[in-house]
Amino acid sequence: MGITKTQHFTEEQNELAVLAKALGHPARIAIIEHLIKVDSCICGDLVNELPLAQPTVSQHLKELKNAGLIKGNFEGASICYCLNEEGFEKIKSFITLINTYLENRKDQCC
Template sequence: MKQLNERMGLAKTEMFTDEQNKISLFAKVFGHPARVAILQYLFKLDSCICGDLVNEIGLAQPTISQHLKELKQLGLIKGNVEGTSVCYCINKDNWSNMKDIMIEFLDQDISNTDCC
């Protein structure tokens, strides 16, 4: 049966606030363990990743490259070409901005909620 809006599988972003869409976009990029692992590895190193990510995480090189691309598109990491390799690191300003938005959402006061 033909559906009306032909947008199934696609979030109806136009009916939500910019903030709600922004939160969900950030959350979505953290919604895969490989991307969480990449970021945690970056934090652990305290510097750039230059190559060894494919060995560190057990996924194929194109798959890692794709996850890096998504993190980069959201601005959470940046990559610098160094010869044949590329060094990725956290984009501090954008990470900080994302953190503020996400923590504001997560850290709401629920002490007064009176529930059934």
């Protein structure tokens, strides 16, 4: 029906999915990569950096912020964005779990 059955999955599963989904667009990957390069920047910088219009960039920023992957601070007329460590911690834990499993995996069917 086009609507995710969120209520049937665990909170942790839904949380991870939200975080991964937020990273599931090249523009948002590009935003994260840019923030790594410059520590922090304002929306206008990203509009210059990306091949997208200002409302579109603003929307992507909103999604990253809602997911908990970036933070925004008012700085005069503009808003200063930077990475939010908390969100990435959760992804890191999951990837570490998978990595540990893969390193110790014996029984590989494929």
